[in-house]
Amino acid sequence: MSFTLPWMLLGLTALPVLAAVYWFRSRSRQAVVSNLAFWTDPQTPRQGGRILHRMQTPLTLLLELLVIAALVLAAAGPVMVRHDLVRPLVVVLDDSYSMLAKRDEKADSSRQRAAAALTDLLKNGDYLARFVLAGARPRLAGEADHDNSAVGLSEILEQWICQSPAADLSAATALAAQVGGPTARILVLADHAPAAQFEGGQVEWWAFGEPLPNLAFTAATRTESGGKERVLLEVANLSGSATKGELTLEGGNLSAARTSSLELAAGAVRQIFLDLPAGSSPLRATLAPDALDIDNHVVLLPASTRPLRVRIDLADTKLRQAVARALAATDETLEADERPDLVVSDGQHVPMVDGDFAGEVWRMEILPAKEAEAYVGPFVINRNHPLVQGLSLTNTVWSGGSQASLTGLPIITAGNVPLLTESEESAGAPGRPLAGYPLAGGGARRLQLSFAPAASNLQDTPDWPILFANVVKWRRAGLPGVRTPNVRLGGTVAFVPAQDAKEIEIVSPDKTSRKLPVRGRRVAVAADRAGLYEINTPDGKRQFTANVLFRDTSDLTACQTGRWGNWNRSPTYQDNEFALGWPFLLAAVALMTGHAALVARSSGGRAT
Amino acid sequence: MTPSLAPFIAEGRQAASRYGLAAPRRAPQGTAGSQLGRLAGESMEFMDHREYQPGDDLRRLDWAAYARSDKMIIKLYRHEVSPHVDLVVDGSRSMALPGTEKARATAALAAAVLTAADNSGYTRRAYVTGRGCRPIMVDQSPQAWHDWSLDAVESPAESFRSQPPAWRRWGMRVIVSDLLWLGDPLEVLLAAAESASAVYMIQVLAADDVNPPHQGNHRLVDSESDYAEELFLDAAAIARYRGKFQRHCENWQQAARQAGAVFVPLVAEDLCRNWDLSPLVEAGMLTL
Numbered sequence: 059m060s061f062t063l064p065w066m067l068l069g070l071t072a073l074p075v076l077a078a079v080y081w082f083r084s085r086s087r088q089a090v091v092s093n094l095a096f097w098t099d100p101q102t103p104r105q106g107g108r109i110l111h112r113m114q115t116p117l118t119l120l121l122e123l124l125v126i127a128a129l130v131l132a133a134a135g136p137v138m139v140r141h142d143l144v145r146p147l148v149v150v151l152d153d154s155y156s157m158l159a160k161r162d163e164k165a166d167s168s169r170q171r172a173a174a175a176l177t178d179l180l181k182n183g184d185y186l187a188r189f190v191l192a193g194a195r196p197r198l199a200g201e202a203d204h205d206n207s208a209v210g211l212s213e214i215l216e217q218w219i220c221q222s223p224a225a226d227l228s229a230a231t232a233l234a235a236q237v238g239g240p241t242a243r244i245l246v247l248a249d250h251a252p253a254a255q256f257e258g259g260q261v262e263w264w265a266f267g268e269p270l271p272n273l274a275f276t277a278a279t280r281t282e283s284g285g286k287e288r289v290l291l292e293v294a295n296l297s298g299s300a301t302k303g304e305l306t307l308e309g310g311n312l313s314a315a316r317t318s319s320l321e322l323a324a325g326a327v328r329q330i331f332l333d334l335p336a337g338s339s340p341l342r343a344t345l346a347p348d349a350l351d352i353d354n355h356v357v358l359l360p361a362s363t364r365p366l367r368v369r370i371d372l373a374d375t376k377l378r379q380a381v382a383r384a385l386a387a388t389d390e391t392l393e394a395d396e397r398p399d400l401v402v403s404d405g406q407h408v409p410m411v412d413g414d415f416a417g418e419v420w421r422m423e424i425l426p427a428k429e430a431e432a433y434v435g436p437f438v439i440n441r442n443h444p445l446v447q448g449l450s451l452t453n454t455v456w457s458g459g460s461q462a463s464l465t466g467l468p469i470i471t472a473g474n475v476p477l478l479t480e481s482e483e484s485a486g487a488p489g490r491p492l493a494g495y496p497l498a499g500g501g502a503r504r505l506q507l508s509f510a511p512a513a514s515n516l517q518d519t520p521d522w523p524i525l526f527a528n529v530v531k532w533r534r535a536g537l538p539g540v541r542t543p544n545v546r547l548g549g550t551v552a553f554v555p556a557q558d559a560k561e562i563e564i565v566s567p568d569k570t571s572r573k574l575p576v577r578g579r580r581v582a583v584a585a586d587r588a589g590l591y592e593i594n595t596p597d598g599k600r601q602f603t604a605n606v607l608f609r610d611t612s613d614l615t616a617c618q619t620g621r622w623g624n625w626n627r628s629p630t631y632q633d634n635e636f637a638l639g640w641p642f643l644l645a646a647v648a649l650m651t652g653h654a655a656l657v658a659r660s661s662g663g664r665a666t
Numbered sequence: 667m668t669p670s671l672a673p674f675i676a677e678g679r680q681a682a683s684r685y686g687l688a689a690p691r692r693a694p695q696g697t698a699g700s701q702l703g704r705l706a707g708e709s710m711e712f713m714d715h716r717e718y719q720p721g722d723d724l725r726r727l728d729w730a731a732y733a734r735s736d737k738m739i740i741k742l743y744r745h746e747v748s749p750h751v752d753l754v755v756d757g758s759r760s761m762a763l764p765g766t767e768k769a770r771a772t773a774a775l776a777a778a779v780l781t782a783a784d785n786s787g788y789t790r791r792a793y794v795t796g797r798g799c800r801p802i803m804v805d806q807s808p809q810a811w812h813d814w815s816l817d818a819v820e821s822p823a824e825s826f827r828s829q830p831p832a833w834r835r836w837g838m839r840v841i842v843s844d845l846l847w848l849g850d851p852l853e854v855l856l857a858a859a860e861s862a863s864a865v866y867m868i869q870v871l872a873a874d875d876v877n878p879p880h881q882g883n884h885r886l887v888d889s890e891s892d893y894a895e896e897l898f899l900d901a902a903a904i905a906r907y908r909g910k911f912q913r914h915c916e917n918w919q920q921a922a923r924q925a926g927a928v929f930v931p932l933v934a935e936d937l938c939r940n941w942d943l944s945p946l947v948e949a950g951m952l953t954l
Contacts, residue, residue, distance in 0.1 A: 086885040086896050092760040092875050093846045094888035096910045097903070098895060 059638065062135030062626040069130035073123055080119045121653040128646035136638040137626065146241060147185040148234035149176060151218045152248035153193040154225035155547070155588070156611050159249070159270055159350045168617070169220050171266040172247040179245070180211060188237060189214050192230030192246075193222030194548050198237065221352075221587045223548040223608045228253075231261060243625050249617045259628025267617025270349035271297030273320070274612035276327065278343070278605050280358040280544055282336055289332040289358060291343055295322035296613040303346050310334045310341030310358075320345075336360075340590075340603070353612045357590050357603040359543040366391045366534050369398035377404075377424065380517040384526035391530055400533050405506070420533050421483060422505040425463070430510035432457040433472035440469045445480065445505070445528045449521050457513035464506045479506045503536075505529065536579075540593070543602040551583045556597040565592040567604075671773040671815070678777030681941035685778070686786035687751060687838065688953040714742045750789040750834045753779050754822070754858075755802075755814070756843030757794040759890045762816035766872035768844065769816055771934035775842050775868060778943060782952050791834070795822040795843075798829025819890050821847035826854055835861040840951070842868045844875065846914070851921035858927065865927035866951045869918065873935040878907050 061067065091097065157169040166174075180187055180202065189199035199217050202210045227246060234244045244260055246252070249267025256263070277292035289310070295301045303320040311334060322328055334341065337360055345354035368391045372378040381402055385391045391400075398419060405423035437451045446469060458477045466481030483504040509516065516522055535541060538554045545551055555562055555576050562581055565571045567589025574581050585591065585604030593600040606612070718727065718738035731739040755761075755776050762769035776792065783790040793799040796818035818825075822843055833839065839862045845851070859865045879899060887894045897903065915931065922929035930949045936942075946952040 084883050086883045087879070088885045088887060089874070089879050090764050090887045090889050091878075092763055092844055092872065092889055093848070094886055094891075094893055094895065095848055096846075096907050096914070097886055097897060 059136055059138050060626070062137060062624075064134060066130060066134035069133065070127065072126050072130070076122055076126060077119070080116070084116070118653055118656055121649050121656065125646050125649045125653065128642045128649060132639045132642035132646060134639075135626070136642065138636040138638055144184050144186050145243060146238055147180075147183075147187045147243045147245060148190060148238035149187055150190045150192050150196075150227065150230045150234050150244065150246040151199065152225045152227060152246070153191045153218060153220055153222040154611050155220050155222065155352045155606060156267070156350065156614060156617065157220040157249050158352055159267070159272070159614050159617065161268060161270060161349065163347075168249040168266045168268070169218065172249075172264065173215055173218070175264060175266070176215075176245075176247060177211060185243075187211075188234075189217075190230050190234045190237065191217060191222075192225040192227050192248075194224050194226060196226060196230035196233045198233075219587070221547065223546065223606070224611055235260070241630055249614075251616075251618055251620060252622055256623050258630075259623065259625055260630065262621065262623040262625055265618055265620050265622075267614065267619060269617050270614045271295075271299065271301055272350050272353070272612055272614050273297075273301055273303045273322070273345050273348050274350065274353035274609070275343070275345065275356045275605070275607055276609040276612070277329075277607055278356040278358055278544070280334075280341065280361055282361045286336050287334040287338060287360060289334060289341060291330040291332070291356065292327060293320060293322070293330070293345065294327045294609055294612070295325060296609070296615065298324050298615060300324055303348070305330070306344045307332070308342040308344070309339045311338040312341075340601075349614060350612060352588055353606040353608075355588070356605045356607075357544075358605075359601055359603055361543065364537070364539075366400060366530055366537070367394040367396075367398045368392065368400045368402065368530075369395050371401060371403040372424065373404055374426075374511060377511045377517070380511070380522065381424075381526065384523040385530065387523045388527050388530045390534060399537065400529070418502060418536075420503045420505075420536070422507065422529060424507045424509050425459070426510060428459055428463075430457045430459060430513055431475075432513050433475070433477070435472070437477070438468075438471045438473075440467075443469050443480070444532050445469055445478070445525065447528055448524045449528075451516075451519075451521055454519050454521060455513070455515045457510040458508035464508055466504065466506060475508075477508050480504070481506075503532075538597075540600050540602045543600075545585050545602065545604055546608070547585060547588050547604045547606045549585050549604065551585060551591075551602045553581045553583055553593055553600065553602075554579055555581065555595045559595050559597070563594040565594065567591065671769070674770045674773035675777040677770070677938075677941065678774030679781045681774065681943060682778035682781040682785070682952070685782045685943060685947070685952040685954060687749070687779075687782045687788050688786075688950055689749065712741060712743055715739050716742060748789070749786065749863075750791075750837035751779065751783045752831055752833055752837050752839045753790065753792040754799060754831055754839070754841045754843075755792065755794045756822050756841070756845075757796045757800075757814065757816050757818040757825075758821060758843075758847070759817055759819060760844055760846055761870070763872050763874070763889050766874055767934040767938045768870055768872045771870050771932065771937045772816065772842055774938070774941070775870065775932075778946075779840050779842070786953075788838070789834075791832070793831045794818075795825035796820060797825070799825050799831040800829075801832075821849065821890075823847060823849045823854055826857055830857060833858070833861065836863045838862070838864045838866070840866045840868065842870060844871055845869045845918050846871075846875065851918045852925065855921050855925035855927055859925040864951075865922075865925065866946075866949065867918070867922050867927050867929045868946070869915070869929065869931040870934050870937075871931065873933055875911070876933060878904050 157172070158167050160167040179185070187202045189201070191197050191199045200214050202214055225248070227248060231244060231246060238244060243262070246261060246263045248263065248265050250265055252263045273293065273295055275291065276294045277290065279290045281288055293303075293305065300321065300323050303322070304317055305320055306315055306317045308315045310332070320328060332341075340360070341358045343356040343358070347354065368385055370378055370381055370393060372381060382393065385393070400420045400422065402422045402424065405425045433456050435451065435454070437454075437456070439446050439449060439451065451470070456472065456477055458472065458475060464476045464479040466479035468476040468479050470476075470478040481504050483502045511517055535552065536554060538556055541552050553562070559576050561573050561575045563571055563573050564583055567587050574583070583591065583593070583602075585602070588604050588606045590601060590603045593602070715728065715731070716739070718740050722740050726740050726742070728739045728741045731737065753776060755772060760768075761772045780790055780792060792802050794802050794814040797820060800814075802814040822841070839858045841854070841858060845867070855865070855867070881899050881901065881904070883896065883898050885894055885896045919929045928949050928951065930945055930951070932945060943952055947954070
């Protein structure tokens with residue numbers, strides 16, 4: 059038997075109160091009188107010695123106690139659950155890393171407390187439970203056994219690792235409602251209160267968090283500039299009071315571990331800058347242990363340093379200077395004739411490249427237009443293409459060929475005249491356009507530009523360096539290796555393996571490994587755990603790191619413990635339960651009637 | 667146990683130091699006394715003149731006045747009495763009701779009556795009820811009054827039946843009691859009024875006797891028999907008590923009128939508050 063309004067049972071505290079009132083009222087006070095005959099029946103014979111009529115416990119007290127108990131039980135809404143029905147339940151598990159917070163080393167984390175409560179619920183109820191993991195994006199985590207056995211449940215809970223940078227509980231709850239349907243109960247296990255009350259009684263929200271102070275990294279970058287690397291670390295005091303802490307730095311060509319003390323006011327943020335020689339070893343930064351350990355560690359790997367090698371084969375001197383200037387402005391290129399990554403030519407002849415490396419050369423051909431016409435717009439720009447990001451072509455005079463002489467997919471056109479096209483360049487099939495636009499990796503690309511610089515002002519507008527910056531960025535994304543070795547938890551790392559790699563091996567921070575197939579010379583690795591990852595390929599080992607840098611999730615001040623919502627309030631679930639309030643109410647009425655009759659029969663001045 | 671009465675006796679003596687007993691309304695006959703009575707009598711002290719009435723002693727004719735006025739004028743002389751007071755104190759336990767001032771008031775009143783008697787030149791004798799009316803020694807020293815206490819279980823009526831006081835004829839008789847025993851009041855009153863010059867019934871009640879306990883459960887214990895009974899006192903029960911109590915007191919007042927006695931009710935707590943004996947003065951028992 060359960061209760062719809064269990065807090066009504068607090069009314070049972072009236073029982074001892076009533077008993078105490080009776081006891082105080084019925085307690086006899088002794089009084090010696092001059093002559094007892096004035097108080098009693100004069101016919102009563104006087105007797106010597108002490109004769110005492112003990113007071114009897116009044117029946118009215120018993121009746122009143124029973125009336126109160128029956129009324130309280132009726133008000134609490136007792137219901138009897140039908141155990142012959144299995145109730146569908148969808149459990150939404152908050153997978154954000156804040157669930158790992160705990161008061162001290164010996165205490166249980168919010169996740170552990172929530173798991174224990176969930177285990178009890180499933181053990182004591184006939185539920186058919188399905189699970190939704192609420193990370194940055196919700197996903198289904200499976201279904202427990204029909205008997206909710208410990209083994210089946212533990213397999214589900216093993217997936218609940220709480221390594222997501224955030225939990226979209228609204229989306230997860232919506233997914234749970236979609237998965238479970240209108241008759242399923244939804245249970246949300248989190249560490250904070252819901253943003254709003256739930257209507258309809260389908261959702262119960264159990265929170266197991268605690269408002270704890272926390273010192274956390276909220277930003278960490280490592281960039282290369284001017285032949286050296288610069289590190290930025292940002293530490294935030296996410297509490298309502300001043301906090302002292304320690305910051306330890308290791309690696310990064312530091313001679314020894316360096317520990318410094320931090321003293322931050324409530325809500326304050328401290329930024330630490332550090333200069334390292336270019337190509338230094340990984341830098342590890344650690345904060346002293348506190349309520350949440352996961353955000354106390356940062357590993358910063360050296361940034362990718364190889365510049366993009368560009369070979370410029372342009373006969374037009376002015377055009378060559380304009381291209382070289384635009385490429386130099388990106389600060390990521392190196393003009394080199396040997397082993398180029400990108401060849402910018404005028405298309406008069408195909409430049410020769412060396413051996414196996416020829417397959418990775420991207421070509422940008424600036425074709426001198428025959429019978430050029432100057433176009434001032436409007437230009438049709440394929441905004442989905444990475445080459446045109448930031449381009450406006452406002453007040454631009456672009457002089458190009460009047461005929462469709464370019465091959466490949468048009469990116470910029472003036473009416474029906476293509477001015478910039480793009481295609482995949484592969485051996486034996488040059489100029490084949492792609493259906494999509496790979497952001498990184500893939501085969502070599504061929505860009506064609508119909509452009510007559512003498513009758514154009516494009517090279518003098520801001521769009522000119524933007525266009526080449528886009529070209530460089532796109533090409534760099536296709537270079538082998540890890541483009542961004544330092545990502546935030548939950549991010550995706552794009553990895554371009556060697557050309558002949560069929561699959562790669564990913565070793566996660568928890569030392570588990572998995573193999574991923576290589577398709578289109580690009581592998582996207584999700585950094586779903588915090589720490590250092592290894593990518594093993596036939597041509598060597600690469601690393602990237604996922605750091606926990608989320609101020610909102612690390613802020614535990616809003617965490618709390620409580621329960622919101624009540625399934626029993628929903629009429630949807632009434633079919634599974636028998637209401638037992640009416641029998642208690644009828645019993646109370648009968649008892650009150652008996653009490654009234656008893657009181658009416660009694661008279662004042664009675665010997666008790 | 668009755669508390670020591672000595673301090674109360676001292677209080678009564680002090681309270682009555684400026685009072686005396688009034689002369690009895692009915693003088694004793696045939697005796698020459700040491701005090702002048704309220705009526706005309708045989709003493710040598712002139713009191714008044716009045717016209718002769720048949721039956722007057724011709725020896726009292728004022729012949730000088732007859733010679734001057736030709737009227738027969740009688741000379742009146744003060745009545746000379748030898749007054750005596752008999753004091754009976756109710757010695758039952760109810761006179762020492764715990765938690766009340768009854769014992770204090772009773773002892774003090776007894777001392778006050780005797781002191782006033784001394785102040786007025788009365789001879790006096792005192793009795794305390796119990797197994798009969800037992801005389802107590804009441805000389806001038808309060809310490810000598812220790813031989814009596816308020817712990818008897820018999821009512822005064824039973825004491826009067828078993829051993830009445832040795833009343834002196836035509837003496838004043840004062841009875842100090844709460845009069846709260848059941849029985850015919852005339853049995854005691856007639857015995858006290860026989861051949862008495864005056865009878866005073868001083869009823870000493872406790873405030874709790876007049877105003878009974880509050881509502882609720884009470885375990886009432888009879889002060890004399892220790893009989894105990896647990897009662898739930900509500901308004902009806904208290905009203906019944908008040909009715910019985912009032913009827914009982916009215917019976918005593920009516921019986922006192924029939925026997926020619928003066929009934930003086932007192933509340934012990936009120937009396938002990940300021941020792942105001944004016945009710946006894948108003949009753950004609952004491953005089954300043």
